Amino acid sequence: MGSLDGVRVIDLTHALAGPYCTMLLGQMGAEVIKVEKYPDGDMIRDQGPYINGESYGFMMANLNKKGVRLNLKTEKGVELFYKLIETADVVVENFRPGVTKKLGIDYETLKAKKPDLIYCSITGYGQTGPYSQKGGFDIMAQGLSGIMSMTGEKGGAPAKVGIAIHDIAGGVTAMYNILSAYIHRLKKGEGQYIDVSLVDSGLAWTVWEAAGYFGAGEVPRPNGSRHRVNAPYQGIKTKDGYVLVGAANQRLWEKFCQSVIHRPELIEDPRFNTNDNRIKHVDELEQILEDILMTQPTDYWVEEMGKAGVPGGPILSYDETLANEHILARGMIQEIEHPTAGTIKVLGIPGKATESPGQLTRPAPTLGQHTEEILQELELTAEEIASLKEEEII
Numbered sequence: 001m002g003s004l005d006g007v008r009v010i011d012l013t014h015a016l017a018g019p020y021c022t023m024l025l026g027q028m029g030a031e032v033i034k035v036e037k038y039p040d041g042d043m044i045r046d047q048g049p050y051i052n053g054e055s056y057g058f059m060m061a062n063l064n065k066k067g068v069r070l071n072l073k074t075e076k077g078v079e080l081f082y083k084l085i086e087t088a089d090v091v092v093e094n095f096r097p098g099v100t101k102k103l104g105i106d107y108e109t110l111k112a113k114k115p116d117l118i119y120c121s122i123t124g125y126g127q128t129g130p131y132s133q134k135g136g137f138d139i140m141a142q143g144l145s146g147i148m149s150m151t152g153e154k155g156g157a158p159a160k161v162g163i164a165i166h167d168i169a170g171g172v173t174a175m176y177n178i179l180s181a182y183i184h185r186l187k188k189g190e191g192q193y194i195d196v197s198l199v200d201s202g203l204a205w206t207v208w209e210a211a212g213y214f215g216a217g218e219v220p221r222p223n224g225s226r227h228r229v230n231a232p233y234q235g236i237k238t239k240d241g242y243v244l245v246g247a248a249n250q251r252l253w254e255k256f257c258q259s260v261i262h263r264p265e266l267i268e269d270p271r272f273n274t275n276d277n278r279i280k281h282v283d284e285l286e287q288i289l290e291d292i293l294m295t296q297p298t299d300y301w302v303e304e305m306g307k308a309g310v311p312g313g314p315i316l317s318y319d320e321t322l323a324n325e326h327i328l329a330r331g332m333i334q335e336i337e338h339p340t341a342g343t344i345k346v347l348g349i350p351g352k353a354t355e356s357p358g359q360l361t362r363p364a365p366t367l368g369q370h371t372e373e374i375l376q377e378l379e380l381t382a383e384e385i386a387s388l389k390e391e392e393i394i
Contacts, residue, residue: 002029003356007182010035010084011065012093012105014042016138016164017198018122019061020171022092025178026064027349027358030090033374034062034365035081038071038392041367051341059338059364060346067365068374069394072103076393083378085110085117090178094122097132107193116191118181120174126197141166141198150209150220159222169201226286231278232256235315237290240297245289246311250275259308260301261292338363368394 004025011022011034019034019042026032036042044058051059068084071077085091091110093100100106100121107119121127124136131144142148142160152159174196181192208228212218220228227233227248235242247256253275257266266272266288271281278285293301298314305312321327332348341363349358371394375385388394 001356002027002359003353004028004030004182007031007090008033008088009090009092010088012091012095013122014094015044016061016167017170018092018094018174019044020168021120021122021174021178022065023061023063024171024175025090027360029356029359032065033068033084033088033370034065035068035070035072035084036367038069038073038077038394041069045367051338051344054338054341054366056341056344059341059344062364063336063346064359064361065365066362066370066374067368068371069368070371071393072105074391074393076388076391078104080375080378080388080393081105082110082113084374085114087378088114088117090118090120090182092120092122092174092178096135097121097123097127111191114191116185116189118178118185118191118194120178120181120194120196122170122174122196122198124198126200127195136198138164138167138198141170141202144199145203145206146209146220147202147206150222152222153224154222156222165205166198166202169205170196170198173201173204226282229279230275231282231285232289234286236286236293238293238296238298238301242315243293243298243301244313244315245305248311252310253278255308256305256310260304260310261289263292334360336360336363339369340366 007025007030009022009025009030009032011018011032013019013022014036022032022034034042040046042058042062044061045055047055047057049056070080072081093105101109107117107121110117110119123132124141125131125134139148139160142165143158145166147165148158148160151161174194177194177196181194185191206220209220212220212228225235225244230248232245232253233248235244245256247253253272254267258264270277272278272285302312302314316324322333327333330348330352332350334346334348335343336346338344344363346360349360351358372385375388375394380388385394
């Protein structure tokens, strides 16, 4: 049994940030009911690649959910939604500010019907502030948070992080705030409203960069694979590619010089004898290390660092990652049966809990797959359900 068994989450989200949040809650055992707009559903359903007509992106971000299709632009659709809310513990939505009020599904309206409801809104810029009414996707958040300006190679153009980092940060931020609110409800019996912004969520992850700026006025710039305060802590060229070197403190630096590259004289070199000096002379340090590491292939250096107790490793392409023995041994690639797409591969659950482990219990729903099941649960008759279909409410 999951730790959130018995908790019902109503998922009104689309794209990635919100669906990622509710998927995590589903992995913890919550019953997640994804309510999709009528008639087309989540916008991600229109993005490939497809397996038997099903969007793989949608299937990846919506595991462990039931699916309902409901027309919330109609009075009857909203009335059905109110009946569903009476059975719910949590609502997660990512409409632009003001839209939920217009539809009559905003927090204050739903709170009147379910006083202990936990209601989380996820938007690009949040519910307050001068940008609150703007539409915002992950890439805009990367720009506003400063993350894009510090990503890429030194002297190069700003670069987008390779994954949708603000979407994922927003989903994780929403998830732990919901869990915190649920603990509060267990203690006090109160629901509450949670306002999550993609920009805030990603900005909160810039810990080292904030320290450099607040502490020394340093504005972080693109730095390639280099660390901002430790050296050598980066990717360095080898005979056949790159190797990651993690000599992040003085002890590891000395081990690296003595036992990996066999250049003990670098330890006493005034340019490199302290971490601060290595940071100041990092260009020179990188060139010296590159000249040495270029003499052997990546695997050789990974093995030598392993024997010396210095953190190091390869830089894998994504296909190599998904075939890596350690990734597979950790159960990070799983298979699940989808009613339309058949057997599909999905990512596993990263946290390995002993007493309440996360679970993959169901594939992402087909559009409206569980509508009738949920409505029957709400005590609607077969005739009423048939009528709702004819009226294009469900």
